[in-house]
Amino acid sequence: MTVWDTAEESARDGGTVPGRVRIRTDDVPAPTIASRRTQGARINESRPVVFDIRDMSVYYGSNRALMGTSMKIRRNLVTAVIGPSGCGKSTFIRSLNRMNDSIPTFRLTGEVLYHGHDVYGPGVNRVEVRRRIGMVFQKPNPFPKTIYDNVAWAPRNLGLRSDLDERVERALKQAALWDEVKHRLRTSALGLSGGQQQRLCIARAIAVEPDVLLLDEPASALDPVSAAAIEELMHSLKNRYTIVIVTHNMQQAARVADQTAFFSLDRIDQVGTLIEYGDTETIFRSPRDTRTRDYVTGQFG
């Protein structure tokens, strides 16, 4: 038994996916921004902790990419990671599901506790980590297979072969793609538009019913309409999943995120570090640190 088995029950609270809500792609007034988020810092603070990151530093060889990061990521919230290029945003979220392990020079110090269990602890099964903590990348990367086989790929690998049709349909519905593809499931995924391909990648990630979804700039390569569809999707998915999203788009962070973490380069060491973390309203309207304020108001650099 891996340590992950003991976290099984706490991994999900079985919420339902609400109906779709239209959103705008341009900037929206404050009341609308607030209404699309889970209300209130205190409510956010009361949610169970999914990740407890303690003094995490990441090195590539002798270069430190991220230093001394401590923060808690809470269940069924959207947590945005923002900050200038090179400040370690991708390094940060890739460290949460051991995606950096494939980089030979990668080294991590500190602790990443997932439901209280050390992700980098001895005996932890990396395949199981990735099943529970799914990831979607900036560039849609469907396999050169049919739409159905893309979504069925991970369940098949894990031996989840019973009710596969239902599982594929459920994932495609959750990813708000079903209606567009239900008549062409056996055609190539490469024939889909970029926005559809990205929703397919989200369907592929959620087909094994993970606990957490990590999204590294999932909408930045998409047109505004597809980007809005991805945002809308995050709202409907957060009742089922805990979502961490890296984005360069401040309006997007303000619209979708309950919590926001601002990373930047440390003034002295020029190493990526967490500058400020809190509920999105506070980070955007009354940040404590001048670097956060400069960044969210576009005066950075």
Ligand SMILES: Nc1ncnc2c1ncn2[C@@H]1O[C@H](COP(=O)(O)OP(=O)(O)OP(=O)(O)O)[C@@H](O)[C@H]1O
């Ligand atoms: N595989 C790697 N090998 C060596 N150094 C790396 C590697 N990946 C990232 N780095 C370095 O780590 C630092 C942080 O990079 P990272 O990609 O995490 O930044 P980022 O905030 O995601 O940037 P962007 O907004 O451009 O995507 C950079 O200095 C980068 O050069």
Ligand SMILES: [Mg+2]
């Ligand atoms: Mg990045």
